[in-house]
Amino acid sequence: MRNALDPSPTASATGLRACDVSLDVGNRALLDRVSLHVRPGEVVGLLGPNGSGKSTLLRILARLAEPTGGTVTLDDAPMVGLDRRITARTLGYLPQSARSEWPISARETVMLGRTPFLSPVSRISEADRTAVDEALAVTDTSHLAERAVTTLSGGERMRVMLARVLAGEPTLLLLDEPVTGLDPRHQLEAMILLDRLAQDGRGTLVVLHDLTLAARFCHRVYVLHEGMVVAEGPPARALDAATIAAAFEVEARRIGEGDNALIVPWSVQVNGSEDRNAGRR
Numbered sequence: 001m002r003n004a005l006d007p008s009p010t011a012s013a014t015g016l017r018a019c020d021v022s023l024d025v026g027n028r029a030l031l032d033r034v035s036l037h038v039r040p041g042e043v044v045g046l047l048g049p050n051g052s053g054k055s056t057l058l059r060i061l062a063r064l065a066e067p068t069g070g071t072v073t074l075d076d077a078p079m080v081g082l083d084r085r086i087t088a089r090t091l092g093y094l095p096q097s098a099r100s101e102w103p104i105s106a107r108e109t110v111m112l113g114r115t116p117f118l119s120p121v122s123r124i125s126e127a128d129r130t131a132v133d134e135a136l137a138v139t140d141t142s143h144l145a146e147r148a149v150t151t152l153s154g155g156e157r158m159r160v161m162l163a164r165v166l167a168g169e170p171t172l173l174l175l176d177e178p179v180t181g182l183d184p185r186h187q188l189e190a191m192i193l194l195d196r197l198a199q200d201g202r203g204t205l206v207v208l209h210d211l212t213l214a215a216r217f218c219h220r221v222y223v224l225h226e227g228m229v230v231a232e233g234p235p236a237r238a239l240d241a242a243t244i245a246a247a248f249e250v251e252a253r254r255i256g257e258g259d260n261a262l263i264v265p266w267s268v269q270v271n272g273s274e275d276r277n278a279g280r281r
Contacts, residue, residue, distance in 0.1 A: 014075040015039040015203050016061060016091070016172050021070035023056060023227075030056050032227045033070065038172060038205045043194050045214040045235070046207045048224035049248055054207045055096055057224070058174050061205070062093040074172075088116040092170030096177050096207070098161035100149045106160045107145040110135055113167030135167040138193055140186070154181040162190065173197070173204040179213065191217040211252065211263040215239060223247050239263055 016038045023031040031053045038044050046054050059065040061072060063079060072079040074090060092113075100109050113135065114128045136142040139159045144152060149160055158181050165173065173194070179187040191213055194204050198219075208214045214221055215235040223231040223238060225247040231238040236259050244252045249269040255262040 016205070017073045017076075018057070018061060019071050019073070021057070021060060021067045021072065023053075023060065023065070024068045029227050031060075031067070034224070034227070034229055035070075036205075036222050036229070036232070038203045040171065040201050040203045041198050042219040043191075043198050043204045043206065043217055045218035045221035046205055046224065047209070047211070047214055047221055047239075047247075052224040052247075053227040054224055055176055058093070058095075058176050058205070058207065062091060062174050063087055064093070085116055089168065090170055091172050091174060092165040092168055093174045094161055094165045094176060094178055096180075099157060100161075103148045103150045105146050106141060106149055106152070106163075107132060107136070109149050109160055110141075110145075110163045110167050113164040116168055131167050131169055132163075135163040138166065139163040140189060155183060155186060158182060159186065159190070171202055173202065173206070175204060175206040177207050177209065179208070179210070187213065211239060211244070211265065215261060215263050234259070235263075236261060245269055 018034060018036050020033045020035055021031055022029065022033055034053070034057060036044070036046075046057070048054050056065070060067050063084065074082060074087065079087070110132045111124065111128065114124070114131060117128065118124070133142075136145055139162050141156070141159050141163050144156055144160060149157055152160065158178065162175070162178055165175075179190050182190060187210070194206065195217055197204065206218075208218075218235055220233060221231075221235050221238050222229050223243055230247055231240075231243040241252065241254075244250060244263070244265075248265070250265045251267045251269060253264045253266045255264065
Protein backbone atom coordinates (compact mmCIF):
# COMPACT_ATOMS: atom_id res chain seq x y z
CA MET A 1 0.00 0.00 0.00
CA ARG A 2 0.96 3.64 -0.03
CA ASN A 3 2.86 3.75 3.24
CA ALA A 4 4.78 0.51 2.85
CA LEU A 5 5.77 1.00 -0.79
CA ASP A 6 6.05 4.80 -1.07
CA PRO A 7 7.59 5.22 -4.55
CA SER A 8 8.65 8.75 -3.47
CA PRO A 9 8.55 10.47 -6.89
CA THR A 10 11.40 12.90 -7.28
CA ALA A 11 10.87 16.60 -7.63
CA SER A 12 12.48 16.45 -11.10
CA ALA A 13 9.88 14.04 -12.49
CA THR A 14 7.68 15.71 -15.08
CA GLY A 15 4.34 14.08 -15.92
CA LEU A 16 1.09 16.01 -16.29
CA ARG A 17 0.72 19.53 -14.97
CA ALA A 18 -2.12 22.05 -14.93
CA CYS A 19 -1.27 25.66 -14.14
CA ASP A 20 -4.00 28.18 -13.28
CA VAL A 21 -6.57 26.34 -15.40
CA SER A 22 -9.92 28.12 -15.55
CA LEU A 23 -13.15 27.42 -17.39
CA ASP A 24 -15.95 29.96 -17.64
CA VAL A 25 -19.36 29.14 -19.05
CA GLY A 26 -21.47 32.25 -19.39
CA ASN A 27 -21.16 34.13 -16.12
CA ARG A 28 -20.25 31.00 -14.16
CA ALA A 29 -16.72 29.83 -13.36
CA LEU A 30 -16.67 26.02 -13.43
CA LEU A 31 -12.93 26.03 -12.67
CA ASP A 32 -11.04 28.91 -11.09
CA ARG A 33 -7.22 28.93 -11.44
CA VAL A 34 -6.74 25.24 -10.69
CA SER A 35 -3.16 23.99 -10.52
CA LEU A 36 -2.08 20.40 -9.97
CA HIS A 37 0.70 18.00 -10.84
CA VAL A 38 0.63 14.24 -11.46
CA ARG A 39 4.07 12.64 -11.60
CA PRO A 40 5.16 9.16 -12.66
CA GLY A 41 5.07 6.66 -9.83
CA GLU A 42 2.27 8.15 -7.73
CA VAL A 43 -1.46 7.88 -7.20
CA VAL A 44 -3.07 11.30 -6.81
CA GLY A 45 -6.64 11.63 -5.56
CA LEU A 46 -9.02 14.29 -6.86
CA LEU A 47 -11.76 14.80 -4.26
CA GLY A 48 -14.68 17.13 -3.82
CA PRO A 49 -18.47 17.23 -3.63
CA ASN A 50 -20.69 16.75 -6.66
CA GLY A 51 -20.51 19.75 -8.96
CA SER A 52 -17.11 20.91 -7.75
CA GLY A 53 -15.47 20.58 -11.18
CA LYS A 54 -13.65 17.24 -10.94
CA SER A 55 -15.00 15.68 -14.14
CA THR A 56 -14.64 18.97 -16.00
CA LEU A 57 -10.98 19.15 -15.01
CA LEU A 58 -10.32 15.57 -16.13
CA ARG A 59 -11.88 16.29 -19.53
CA ILE A 60 -9.55 19.26 -19.96
CA LEU A 61 -6.53 17.19 -18.96
CA ALA A 62 -7.60 14.50 -21.45
CA ARG A 63 -7.87 17.12 -24.25
CA LEU A 64 -11.62 16.64 -24.58
CA ALA A 65 -12.35 20.24 -23.58
CA GLU A 66 -10.44 23.50 -23.80
CA PRO A 67 -9.90 25.79 -20.81
CA THR A 68 -10.62 29.49 -21.04
CA GLY A 69 -7.45 30.23 -19.11
CA GLY A 70 -4.26 28.61 -17.91
CA THR A 71 -2.05 25.92 -19.42
CA VAL A 72 -1.69 22.13 -19.40
CA THR A 73 1.68 20.51 -20.06
CA LEU A 74 2.69 16.90 -20.60
CA ASP A 75 6.33 16.18 -19.80
CA ASP A 76 6.92 19.93 -19.87
CA ALA A 77 5.52 20.32 -23.41
CA PRO A 78 2.35 22.41 -23.92
CA MET A 79 -0.53 20.00 -24.51
CA VAL A 80 -2.02 22.11 -27.31
CA GLY A 81 1.08 21.57 -29.46
CA LEU A 82 1.26 17.80 -29.11
CA ASP A 83 0.16 15.28 -31.72
CA ARG A 84 -3.12 13.79 -30.54
CA ARG A 85 -2.02 10.28 -31.42
CA ILE A 86 1.02 10.62 -29.16
CA THR A 87 -1.18 12.05 -26.41
CA ALA A 88 -3.57 9.10 -26.74
CA ARG A 89 -0.69 6.68 -26.25
CA THR A 90 0.48 8.49 -23.14
CA LEU A 91 -2.80 9.37 -21.40
CA GLY A 92 -5.44 6.79 -20.56
CA TYR A 93 -8.83 8.34 -19.77
CA LEU A 94 -11.76 6.59 -18.14
CA PRO A 95 -14.86 8.81 -17.98
CA GLN A 96 -17.48 8.65 -15.28
CA SER A 97 -20.03 5.86 -15.81
CA ALA A 98 -18.13 4.59 -18.87
CA ARG A 99 -20.27 2.23 -20.91
CA SER A 100 -20.68 0.64 -24.30
CA GLU A 101 -23.99 0.51 -26.14
CA TRP A 102 -22.75 -2.02 -28.71
CA PRO A 103 -23.42 -5.73 -28.05
CA ILE A 104 -19.78 -6.67 -28.65
CA SER A 105 -17.73 -8.93 -26.44
CA ALA A 106 -15.70 -7.70 -23.50
CA ARG A 107 -12.52 -8.77 -25.33
CA GLU A 108 -13.46 -6.69 -28.38
CA THR A 109 -14.25 -3.75 -26.09
CA VAL A 110 -10.84 -3.99 -24.42
CA MET A 111 -9.18 -4.28 -27.85
CA LEU A 112 -10.51 -0.79 -28.60
CA GLY A 113 -7.90 0.43 -26.13
CA ARG A 114 -5.25 -0.52 -28.69
CA THR A 115 -6.66 1.95 -31.25
CA PRO A 116 -3.83 4.52 -30.81
CA PHE A 117 -1.38 1.84 -31.98
CA LEU A 118 -3.34 0.81 -35.08
CA SER A 119 -3.56 2.39 -38.50
CA PRO A 120 -6.62 2.03 -40.76
CA VAL A 121 -4.87 -0.75 -42.70
CA SER A 122 -2.94 -2.50 -39.91
CA ARG A 123 -3.91 -5.85 -38.49
CA ILE A 124 -4.18 -6.81 -34.85
CA SER A 125 -0.75 -8.03 -33.79
CA GLU A 126 0.41 -10.53 -31.20
CA ALA A 127 1.50 -7.56 -29.05
CA ASP A 128 -2.05 -6.21 -29.21
CA ARG A 129 -3.52 -9.55 -28.14
CA THR A 130 -1.01 -9.88 -25.31
CA ALA A 131 -1.81 -6.38 -24.02
CA VAL A 132 -5.53 -7.18 -24.05
CA ASP A 133 -5.05 -10.50 -22.25
CA GLU A 134 -2.94 -8.83 -19.57
CA ALA A 135 -5.47 -6.03 -19.10
CA LEU A 136 -8.29 -8.56 -18.71
CA ALA A 137 -6.24 -10.53 -16.19
CA VAL A 138 -5.24 -7.62 -13.93
CA THR A 139 -8.84 -6.35 -13.78
CA ASP A 140 -10.24 -9.83 -13.00
CA THR A 141 -12.35 -9.87 -16.16
CA SER A 142 -10.77 -12.73 -18.15
CA HIS A 143 -13.78 -14.90 -17.41
CA LEU A 144 -16.01 -12.22 -18.96
CA ALA A 145 -13.99 -11.96 -22.17
CA GLU A 146 -16.52 -13.58 -24.50
CA ARG A 147 -19.65 -12.09 -22.96
CA ALA A 148 -21.37 -9.11 -24.57
CA VAL A 149 -20.68 -5.99 -22.51
CA THR A 150 -24.37 -5.09 -22.65
CA THR A 151 -25.12 -8.18 -20.52
CA LEU A 152 -22.67 -7.30 -17.74
CA SER A 153 -23.52 -5.79 -14.40
CA GLY A 154 -22.53 -2.20 -13.69
CA GLY A 155 -19.50 -3.28 -11.66
CA GLU A 156 -18.37 -5.82 -14.26
CA ARG A 157 -18.74 -3.25 -17.01
CA MET A 158 -16.66 -0.71 -15.12
CA ARG A 159 -13.84 -3.23 -14.71
CA VAL A 160 -13.96 -4.04 -18.44
CA MET A 161 -13.76 -0.32 -19.23
CA LEU A 162 -10.76 0.00 -16.93
CA ALA A 163 -9.19 -2.94 -18.78
CA ARG A 164 -9.77 -1.08 -22.07
CA VAL A 165 -7.79 1.88 -20.72
CA LEU A 166 -4.97 -0.35 -19.46
CA ALA A 167 -4.76 -2.21 -22.78
CA GLY A 168 -3.37 0.98 -24.31
CA GLU A 169 -0.43 0.77 -21.87
CA PRO A 170 -0.56 4.50 -21.01
CA THR A 171 2.02 6.00 -18.69
CA LEU A 172 -0.53 8.34 -17.10
CA LEU A 173 -4.10 7.46 -16.13
CA LEU A 174 -7.04 9.84 -15.70
CA LEU A 175 -9.80 7.89 -13.96
CA ASP A 176 -13.18 9.39 -13.09
CA GLU A 177 -14.77 7.42 -10.25
CA PRO A 178 -13.42 4.01 -11.33
CA VAL A 179 -14.56 2.24 -8.14
CA THR A 180 -18.14 3.53 -8.17
CA GLY A 181 -20.51 0.58 -8.44
CA LEU A 182 -17.90 -1.98 -7.43
CA ASP A 183 -18.33 -4.21 -4.40
CA PRO A 184 -15.81 -3.78 -1.53
CA ARG A 185 -13.50 -6.54 -2.77
CA HIS A 186 -13.24 -5.13 -6.27
CA GLN A 187 -12.88 -1.58 -4.93
CA LEU A 188 -9.84 -2.72 -2.98
CA GLU A 189 -8.49 -4.72 -5.93
CA ALA A 190 -8.84 -1.69 -8.22
CA MET A 191 -6.96 0.56 -5.80
CA ILE A 192 -4.29 -2.09 -5.18
CA LEU A 193 -3.87 -2.30 -8.95
CA LEU A 194 -3.33 1.47 -9.17
CA ASP A 195 -0.76 1.21 -6.40
CA ARG A 196 1.02 -1.59 -8.27
CA LEU A 197 1.02 0.46 -11.48
CA ALA A 198 2.59 3.31 -9.53
CA GLN A 199 5.39 0.97 -8.47
CA ASP A 200 5.99 0.28 -12.16
CA GLY A 201 6.32 4.01 -12.81
CA ARG A 202 2.86 4.99 -14.00
CA GLY A 203 1.05 8.01 -12.63
CA THR A 204 -2.68 8.15 -11.87
CA LEU A 205 -5.09 10.98 -11.18
CA VAL A 206 -8.22 9.34 -9.79
CA VAL A 207 -11.53 10.91 -8.81
CA LEU A 208 -12.77 9.36 -5.58
CA HIS A 209 -15.66 9.93 -3.21
CA ASP A 210 -14.47 7.43 -0.60
CA LEU A 211 -12.29 9.36 1.85
CA THR A 212 -11.01 6.18 3.47
CA LEU A 213 -9.76 4.77 0.15
CA ALA A 214 -8.18 8.13 -0.68
CA ALA A 215 -6.41 8.28 2.67
CA ARG A 216 -5.14 4.73 2.36
CA PHE A 217 -3.98 4.58 -1.26
CA CYS A 218 -3.21 8.11 -2.49
CA HIS A 219 0.23 9.64 -2.17
CA ARG A 220 -1.31 13.10 -2.45
CA VAL A 221 -4.81 14.51 -2.84
CA TYR A 222 -6.37 17.67 -4.22
CA VAL A 223 -9.71 18.79 -2.79
CA LEU A 224 -11.92 20.85 -5.11
CA HIS A 225 -14.78 23.02 -3.88
CA GLU A 226 -16.77 25.33 -6.16
CA GLY A 227 -14.15 25.01 -8.88
CA MET A 228 -11.16 25.87 -6.69
CA VAL A 229 -8.47 23.84 -4.98
CA VAL A 230 -9.06 24.29 -1.26
CA ALA A 231 -6.50 21.78 -0.02
CA GLU A 232 -3.67 19.67 -1.41
CA GLY A 233 -0.92 17.47 -0.07
CA PRO A 234 -0.59 14.09 1.67
CA PRO A 235 -4.00 12.84 2.85
CA ALA A 236 -3.00 13.02 6.52
CA ARG A 237 -2.52 16.78 6.13
CA ALA A 238 -4.98 17.76 3.39
CA LEU A 239 -7.97 15.81 4.71
CA ASP A 240 -8.20 17.52 8.08
CA ALA A 241 -11.46 18.11 9.91
CA ALA A 242 -11.80 21.74 8.79
CA THR A 243 -11.32 20.93 5.10
CA ILE A 244 -13.77 18.02 5.17
CA ALA A 245 -16.37 20.15 6.93
CA ALA A 246 -15.95 23.09 4.54
CA ALA A 247 -15.84 21.06 1.31
CA PHE A 248 -18.28 18.24 2.05
CA GLU A 249 -20.43 19.74 4.83
CA VAL A 250 -19.93 16.66 6.98
CA GLU A 251 -18.22 15.91 10.26
CA ALA A 252 -15.74 13.06 9.86
CA ARG A 253 -14.30 10.82 12.51
CA ARG A 254 -10.66 9.78 12.32
CA ILE A 255 -9.67 6.32 13.49
CA GLY A 256 -5.95 6.12 14.14
CA GLU A 257 -3.29 8.71 13.54
CA GLY A 258 -1.05 9.96 10.76
CA ASP A 259 -0.79 8.13 7.44
CA ASN A 260 -2.60 5.06 8.79
CA ALA A 261 -5.74 6.91 9.88
CA LEU A 262 -9.15 5.89 8.58
CA ILE A 263 -11.48 8.78 7.77
CA VAL A 264 -15.18 8.02 8.22
CA PRO A 265 -17.90 10.59 7.32
CA TRP A 266 -20.11 10.53 10.39
CA SER A 267 -22.71 13.27 10.45
CA VAL A 268 -24.14 16.04 8.30
CA GLN A 269 -23.44 19.67 9.02
CA VAL A 270 -26.77 21.52 9.35
CA ASN A 271 -26.51 25.33 9.39
CA GLY A 272 -22.94 25.10 10.53
CA SER A 273 -23.59 22.60 13.33
CA GLU A 274 -23.53 18.83 13.50
CA ASP A 275 -26.75 16.82 13.07
CA ARG A 276 -26.47 13.93 15.53
CA ASN A 277 -30.09 12.83 15.33
CA ALA A 278 -29.79 10.15 12.66
CA GLY A 279 -28.18 6.70 12.73
CA ARG A 280 -26.70 4.62 15.49
CA ARG A 281 -24.00 5.91 17.79
